[in-house]
Amino acid sequence: MSFDAARTVKSEALLPNPLLAWREIDGAIVIISPEDSVVHELNPTASFIWKQLNSNHSTGEIAQQLADEFEVSRETALADTKELLESLAGMRLLCAADRRKGSVHV
Amino acid sequence: MSRTPMMDKLVLRTTDRHLPFSVHLDLTYRCNERCVHCYLDHEDYGEMNTAEMKSVLDQLAAAGTLFLTLSGGEIFLRQDFFDLLEHARKLHFDISLKTNALLITPARAQRLKSLGVRKIQVSIYSGDPAIHDGITLVPGSLERSLEAIRYVKSQGMVVTLACPLMKQNLGAFRSVIALAEEMNVPYVMDMTITPMIDGNHKTVDHRVALSDLLPVLSDAKLNPKIGIAPTLSAGDSAVSSGMPLPEGGDDICCSAGHNTCYISPYGEVFPCVQLPVGTGNVRTQKFEDIWYHSPEMERISSIREAQLAHCGTCSIRPYCERCPGLALMEGGDIMGAYQRACELAEMNARLAGVPNPISAMHAHRASTGASNAQVFHPAQTKLVAIAPLRTN
Numbered sequence: 001m002s003f004d005a006a007r008t009v010k011s012e013a014l015l016p017n018p019l020l021a022w023r024e025i026d027g028a029i030v031i032i033s034p035e036d037s038v039v040h041e042l043n044p045t046a047s048f049i050w051k052q053l054n055s056n057h058s059t060g061e062i063a064q065q066l067a068d069e070f071e072v073s074r075e076t077a078l079a080d081t082k083e084l085l086e087s088l089a090g091m092r093l094l095c096a097a098d099r100r101k102g103s104v105h106v
Numbered sequence: 107m108s109r110t111p112m113m114d115k116l117v118l119r120t121t122d123r124h125l126p127f128s129v130h131l132d133l134t135y136r137c138n139e140r141c142v143h144c145y146l147d148h149e150d151y152g153e154m155n156t157a158e159m160k161s162v163l164d165q166l167a168a169a170g171t172l173f174l175t176l177s178g179g180e181i182f183l184r185q186d187f188f189d190l191l192e193h194a195r196k197l198h199f200d201i202s203l204k205t206n207a208l209l210i211t212p213a214r215a216q217r218l219k220s221l222g223v224r225k226i227q228v229s230i231y232s233g234d235p236a237i238h239d240g241i242t243l244v245p246g247s248l249e250r251s252l253e254a255i256r257y258v259k260s261q262g263m264v265v266t267l268a269c270p271l272m273k274q275n276l277g278a279f280r281s282v283i284a285l286a287e288e289m290n291v292p293y294v295m296d297m298t299i300t301p302m303i304d305g306n307h308k309t310v311d312h313r314v315a316l317s318d319l320l321p322v323l324s325d326a327k328l329n330p331k332i333g334i335a336p337t338l339s340a341g342d343s344a345v346s347s348g349m350p351l352p353e354g355g356d357d358i359c360c361s362a363g364h365n366t367c368y369i370s371p372y373g374e375v376f377p378c379v380q381l382p383v384g385t386g387n388v389r390t391q392k393f394e395d396i397w398y399h400s401p402e403m404e405r406i407s408s409i410r411e412a413q414l415a416h417c418g419t420c421s422i423r424p425y426c427e428r429c430p431g432l433a434l435m436e437g438g439d440i441m442g443a444y445q446r447a448c449e450l451a452e453m454n455a456r457l458a459g460v461p462n463p464i465s466a467m468h469a470h471r472a473s474t475g476a477s478n479a480q481v482f483h484p485a486q487t488k489l490v491a492i493a494p495l496r497t498n
Binding site for chain 2: 021
């Protein structure tokens with residue numbers, strides 16, 4: 001997928017799992033899953049992407065911001081973003097947006 | 107949270123940067139049990155209301171707190187408990203609860219799960235209802251607590267049994283271990299019985315004499331230090347929510363005031379639930395102003411092991427679980443040694459095979475002819491200076 005094409009593909013399909021505990025600690029995102037009590041620490045690039053995910057940006061928008069922030073090509077930024085999202089989803093740190101809306105019952 | 111290299115790294119980093127990584131917040135001192143050893147005054151002198159509690163949570167999240175322990179008193183007695191929990195969830199805390207679980211129903215357990223509560227610690231004093239209920243003074247409480255634990259466990263949350271050991275249940279500690287093993291949950295035994303927050307020492311009467319603790323200290327399940335040279339770290343506690351310090355950090359006594367603190371239902375901020383040095387009140391000050399600029403917090407966090415008069419040079423310090431708060435409450439000096447810690451360290455060292463262990467304080471007293479009798483310092487032991495601020 002080209003970068004421009006990616007801009008039209010919204011990443012609403014994947015958002016941070018609302019049940020996760022997470023905080024930015026000294027510049028790095030630290031995540032704890034209540035399911036398995038595993039602690040994850042994201043590197044600076046992944047931390048940047050995580051924060052953008054929480055601001056409801058599309059994959060393309062995130063990749064563009066990543067390219068601007070870290071001075072890499074848009075193609076590299078997009079590939080890195082997609083790879084990270086797949087990795088986080090594989091660890092169940094991201095979930096589908098529609099499921100996310102219904103996850104918190106009060 | 108179990109010890110992992112990553113957690114150790116985070117604890118060291120947040121300690122080094124003086125970030126409030128873990129905070130213990132008591133939502134209320136009211137309780138539906140009347141445990142004979144409890145250090146709290148269960149009257150409500152004007153707890154923070156819902157808006158004040160939410161403001162505290164907002165400020166903690168902004169300050170970088172990740173680990174949040176909600177405790178009491180009995181947390182489920184607050185009518186706004188789930189409202190506060192929902193707010194904490196939205197702020198992405200790692201949430202642990204301390205409760206007697208009497209008010210946890212299957213529906214409430216499900217709701218706790220849906221709000222991302224990761225860990226729940228429940229006080230269990232014995233597998234024998236007569237002993238447990240005799241401590242809580244609530245008939246049927248053991249049965250109700252165990253039933254609630256099953257509800258919580260069925261939801262997949264981590265449950266820990268917490269058992270403070272006292273005269274009444276010393277002989278029953280193995281029944282708590284058996285319960286934990288039967289339920290496949292972890293447990294923590296705690297030999298710390300503190301004076302009450304109003305300075306009253308009647309709770310200390312329930313403490314087990316050190317000579318009677320030998321079966322506990324000799325139990326390999328409870329004291330893995332037997333026969334080996336231990337590392338110096340704070341042990342698990344049924345009361346404190348401080349973070350065990352990994353090796354390789356700065357020369358500090360414990361996490362209190364470095365990356366952890368305690369907030370009372372009245373808004374008072376302390377370095378730890380067991381360290382009665384008031385550093386400010388979130389009702390009248392911003393949390394970050396207290397955390398970063400309170401002279402008392404700065405004083406506590408500036409203390410280093412090497413500065414401790416006796417303990418800094420004590421040869422059996424690795425066998426000791428000295429607590430700065432108990433040093434203040436029991437010895438009158440946050441920098442000092444205190445009798446019970448010295449005696450426990452000597453027992454632990456003896457069990458580990460150290461010949462004729464003697465603490466530095468005892469050696470000093472022996473050389474000067476001073477008495478080793480325990481002297482409490484009630485003037486130092488008032489944990490919460492309660493000022494009626496009825497805002498509810």
